[in-house]
Amino acid sequence: MDYQAKYITEDIKLSSYDDKFFKSDIMFDQHMLIWFISGETKIVQADATYFFKKGDIFLIPRNQLATIINYPTNGEPHKTVVMHLSTNRLRDFYANLNVTAKAPDSFKIYSFNNHPLLESCMASLIPYFEMKELPENIATLKITEAISILRTIDKAIDNILANFEEPGKIDLADYMEKNFMFNLPLEKFGYLTGRSLTTFKRDFRKVFNTTPQRWLTQKRLDLAHYQFVEKKKKPIDVCYEVGFENLSHFSYAFKKRFGYTPSDLTGKNPPANS
Structure with a gap:
């Protein structure tokens, strides 16, 4: 697999590979916001299957199991910008907000197809992957911007992002x-x-x-x-x-x-x- 990854910080990366396909079973420790530049992805969860392609933007909640199958398409590599919304960053974001998260009924994957605000936010990261010296706190600013946009788009997203509970003992x-x-x-x-x-x-x-x-x-x-x-x-x-x-x-x-x-x-x- 011809895989390449460039990082602005450990929370923001540009991922690209040219192989026929790549498959992995993953438990997401952090929320992941993903913007597709090229290629396709099939995500299989216990109760749903999702397909994403060029231009799509979606959020995968943490502590979810999924099979990820990635495909290059039309001669282009599978290429995405991935932003991790870590628990620590989210705690800092919500520290001064009066938000009470309610346990969601399900932890589905949230799709924000071609939303102009989110696309602009994610696309603005591309130039930074080529820079050797980054502006101070750029990652924090961009992640804060992304969270703010998500909250504007979906008022119920706080129930996901501001929920810091760990899994309890279940059946x-x-x-x-x-x-x-x-x-x-x-x-x-x-x-x-x-x-x-x-x-x-x-x-x-x-x-x-x-x-x-x-x-x-x-x-x-x-x-x-x-x-x-x-x-x-x-x-x-x-x-x-x-x-x-x-x-x-x-x-x-x-x-x-x-x-x-x-x-x-x-x-x-x-x-x-x-």
Whole structure:
């Protein structure tokens, strides 16, 4: 993968790569405001799938699981400006404001398609990526500007940006059934369900009577089988959407569980026991 990243600060970067595609499963520790310069992105969450392209601007709330699949398009690299809205910066911003955040019903991805104020704010960052010496406090000023614009566009955005609570202990079975397709370290699953790694493993065995690794693999393969049979999807798409990182490993694991490969199942002559 031919990847390049330029930083104004650790919170603002220009990201670019030219490979066929790039996939990752991510838990966002901070809110991320993203402006698309070129390329396309597919974001798969537990209950929604999003597609973004050139000109789109969107906000991904923190502590959310997602599969990100990025594609260069039309001979142009996948290129974005990414601004991290960290908890520390947001605390400073809201310190002197009389704002009481209400817990949102859902942590969806917020889309601000081609909004002129946000686009102007994000586009104004481009020249700074070429400068060796930056004006003092430029990152703070630009992030403050972005937050102010977001609050002008969406009055309810305070419920996301001014909410500083950490994940509490929640129902393990319900959470894992909704999020098993995300290939994250067990420590992250523990954090998001309000548990230490040790407690997560202990509670998991109590609930599912097996190890997390075995259960996750089985659930992902079962979902893949469903996607092939009911949704008629291609192996390359299903592989990454259900939490595998490598197509050959996915095919091997699939055949070990079902007795035939994804290609057998999606071919013209699927096996009789499919």
